[in-house]
Amino acid sequence: MSTPTPTHRLPATDPAAAAATSGAAKPSNFLRQIIESDLATGTYSGRRWGGSPGDATHHEKGQSDPARIRTRFPPEPNGYLHVGHAKSICLNFGLARDYNGVCHMRFDDTNPEKEDLEYVNSILDAVHWLGFGWEAHGSTHLFQASDYFDFMYRAAEYLIETGHAYVDEQSAEAMRANRGDFNTPGQDSPFRTRTPAENLARFREMRDGRHEDGSMVLRAKIDMASPNINMRDPAIYRIRRATHHNTGDKWCIYPMYAFAHPIEDALEYITHSICTLEFEDQRPFYDWTLERIVPILRAPQFAQVKPALEKIETQGIEAGKEFALHCYNHADKLFASAPEAELRAMFSRWQHNPDAVLRDLGAFFALLKKEAAQFTPLLQHALDGVRPNIFLLPHQHEFARLNLSYVITSKRKLAQLVYDHKVSGWDDPRMPTIVGLRRRGYTPQSIQLFAERIGVTKSDSWIDYSTLEGCLREDLELKAHRGFAVLNPVKLVLTNWDEVMGAGHLEPCTQPALPHPPEGTEPPPPRHFTIGKEVWIDREDFEEVPPKGYKRLFPPSIDGNGNTVAGNKVRLKGGYVIECTGCSKDTADNITEVLATVVPDTKSGTPGSETVKVKGVITWVGVADGVNAEVRMYDRLFVDAQPDAGGKDFIENLNPNSLKVIAAIVEPSLANAKAGEQFQFERHGYFVADRVDHVAGSKPVFNLAVGLKDSWGK
Numbered sequence: 001m002s003t004p005t006p007t008h009r010l011p012a013t014d015p016a017a018a019a020a021t022s023g024a025a026k027p028s029n030f031l032r033q034i035i036e037s038d039l040a041t042g043t044y045s046g047r048r049w050g051g052s053p054g055d056a057t058h059h060e061k062g063q064s065d066p067a068r069i070r071t072r073f074p075p076e077p078n079g080y081l082h083v084g085h086a087k088s089i090c091l092n093f094g095l096a097r098d099y100n101g102v103c104h105m106r107f108d109d110t111n112p113e114k115e116d117l118e119y120v121n122s123i124l125d126a127v128h129w130l131g132f133g134w135e136a137h138g139s140t141h142l143f144q145a146s147d148y149f150d151f152m153y154r155a156a157e158y159l160i161e162t163g164h165a166y167v168d169e170q171s172a173e174a175m176r177a178n179r180g181d182f183n184t185p186g187q188d189s190p191f192r193t194r195t196p197a198e199n200l201a202r203f204r205e206m207r208d209g210r211h212e213d214g215s216m217v218l219r220a221k222i223d224m225a226s227p228n229i230n231m232r233d234p235a236i237y238r239i240r241r242a243t244h245h246n247t248g249d250k251w252c253i254y255p256m257y258a259f260a261h262p263i264e265d266a267l268e269y270i271t272h273s274i275c276t277l278e279f280e281d282q283r284p285f286y287d288w289t290l291e292r293i294v295p296i297l298r299a300p301q302f303a304q305v306k307p308a309l310e311k312i313e314t315q316g317i318e319a320g321k322e323f324a325l326h327c328y329n330h331a332d333k334l335f336a337s338a339p340e341a342e343l344r345a346m347f348s349r350w351q352h353n354p355d356a357v358l359r360d361l362g363a364f365f366a367l368l369k370k371e372a373a374q375f376t377p378l379l380q381h382a383l384d385g386v387r388p389n390i391f392l393l394p395h396q397h398e399f400a401r402l403n404l405s406y407v408i409t410s411k412r413k414l415a416q417l418v419y420d421h422k423v424s425g426w427d428d429p430r431m432p433t434i435v436g437l438r439r440r441g442y443t444p445q446s447i448q449l450f451a452e453r454i455g456v457t458k459s460d461s462w463i464d465y466s467t468l469e470g471c472l473r474e475d476l477e478l479k480a481h482r483g484f485a486v487l488n489p490v491k492l493v494l495t496n497w498d499e500v501m502g503a504g505h506l507e508p509c510t511q512p513a514l515p516h517p518p519e520g521t522e523p524p525p526p527r528h529f530t531i532g533k534e535v536w537i538d539r540e541d542f543e544e545v546p547p548k549g550y551k552r553l554f555p556p557s558i559d560g561n562g563n564t565v566a567g568n569k570v571r572l573k574g575g576y577v578i579e580c581t582g583c584s585k586d587t588a589d590n591i592t593e594v595l596a597t598v599v600p601d602t603k604s605g606t607p608g609s610e611t612v613k614v615k616g617v618i619t620w621v622g623v624a625d626g627v628n629a630e631v632r633m634y635d636r637l638f639v640d641a642q643p644d645a646g647g648k649d650f651i652e653n654l655n656p657n658s659l660k661v662i663a664a665i666v667e668p669s670l671a672n673a674k675a676g677e678q679f680q681f682e683r684h685g686y687f688v689a690d691r692v693d694h695v696a697g698s699k700p701v702f703n704l705a706v707g708l709k710d711s712w713g714k
Helices: 015-022 030-041 083-098 117-129 145-161 172-178 196-207 257-267 277-292 305-314 317-328 338-352 356-370 372-385 411-419 434-440 444-454 465-476 497-501
Strands: 070-073 102-107 142-144 165-168 217-220 235-239 253-255 272-276 395-399 481-483 489-494 507-511 527-531 534-538 569-572 577-585 591-598 616-618 627-634 659-666 678-681 685-689 701-707
Touching: 030 083, 030 272, 030 395, 070 083, 070 272, 083 102, 083 117, 083 272, 083 434, 083 444, 102 117, 102 145, 117 434, 142 145, 145 165, 145 196, 145 217, 145 235, 145 253, 145 257, 165 196, 196 217, 196 235, 217 277, 235 257, 253 257, 257 277, 272 277, 277 372, 277 395, 305 317, 305 356, 305 372, 317 338, 317 356, 317 372, 338 356, 338 372, 356 372, 434 701, 444 465, 465 685, 465 701, 481 527, 497 591, 678 701
Parallel strands: 070 102, 102 142, 272 395, 481 678, 489 591, 569 616, 627 701
Antiparallel strands: 165 217, 217 235, 235 253, 489 534, 507 527, 569 577, 577 591, 627 659, 678 685, 685 701
């Protein structure tokens, strides 16, 4: 089954491509330092690429790998991506771009019960929208883990045959109890001593559907006393009768994620497998899995082992002793097989009697050569003097996940918000999902800027939400067209308009769509609208009794000496200077109209318009051509900066004022805005025409993306 094609496509001049050719120096971080060191030492040199994923025998038939590095973005298709994933997307695709590599787009679809094509499509669309793609060197790099199920099964049988995996029929409760804890070592399963033949037969029965779901699992045989609980014989295959969106009903057993993930990386010849810190304790099992299956995963490289050992052996006693002691220093790479136990006993003798090294040297090399397949974890590290990373295995590197204040990123909790109708859906503009951020008005460039600005570290820390908002403001400042909008309207009547301008006259006005266009670009056409006797202004722009320092409209008053003080003058931006004369009220004492007079010959941009000096400027919309619009004023979804930390109930921390829907009036140029188009509503903030509900020309709907300045909590 082919992977669906996303509906959204970026133009050829997308921002990621532009960044790649801009020559701008990227801030260094520990991952860049690792990559640069690996490139300098040739850790992954000599790789070949077979044009598609496969084992090394497949890749050896291909050409020299054109990608200097290979990274991957491997989401599980069981939910919508969120802002934390956006950081990972920018990191993995960005590193591949900056080091002339390739980033693979891969679906880790090993859990058929939670996966859906809806999520597959949304993920592909999100990655493309952010400015990245997976086409490189004339081919696609869009993959699915489920395409590797055959090899994963082959790897599982290999582990059984070599004594490194067994079928366990304990109940889940017994397995959990026998696993131990951080203070107590685990206990061996009563099924751990089965022969490889018995285990292989039982595993094939699992594959053939002869046992019930949950009745048995295949476990790796490692070390039940390991201080790392992840190494205490983890499960690598389980029985699960579920139809898979890609493989259908071919399989009733499925690999566990921790087992499948490293194999996926290796088949795709990933060089740098970058993930978040919660996987750090899984890295030993990641390495164990790949190092154990080297003979079938990297057969051409494994064939180099015996000649390499023979060459060291022929270089003399000192070279042999040095290599033996080098192996001794990697004794932690010896595990459960009988040959490994024999070498461990040899190492134990050396610890107490250095002369024993020379006596055992012949037996040491004979054992390594005879049982090389059992020593691949040791040899991957011990043969680094022959060449770094002799088996060309990927390496996992961890970085700190994104902790963003006023946000949760747990898929389960986000799903709860959706299914309990706390939000309108996955794309609700208050959600931290990429579709939510996009609908809120965030741009790919602002999210890329955010990812670059917060950097990459190995230390957990919290990033304030205002950092994300600041990146959006910075991006929109030079490209969001301006517009007037009155969000809390009250009518302003210019009582002398008919006398000064003529009854019914509408005066045309213009304002720049973009006051400061980017350097080297042509300014867009100006906006056009009219002013007449009646205009709409925001209620906040009039005060009967103005507070100290208030510079907008207020009526005439009597000062302390009994003298009449004229009403305040302000400029209607792009229009005339006006002088406030009072207001009208209804029977409930609510202001229904603000009254003012127009000062002749003060229209903006005309000769002499600046002769009347004013301190206040307000925005407005003409009654004659203003357009009714729905405006959604979004705020942070939670009132607590860490809404689910420390066992807090995140539902109780929901912000009851996170959405206010208001009836606004906007200038005519905004009526024909395209869905998804961003604007600055002058004096209010940045807004976007809603991607779902906005209909150009008939139903304007705008979402507040971000205010002009950070006012949260102020």
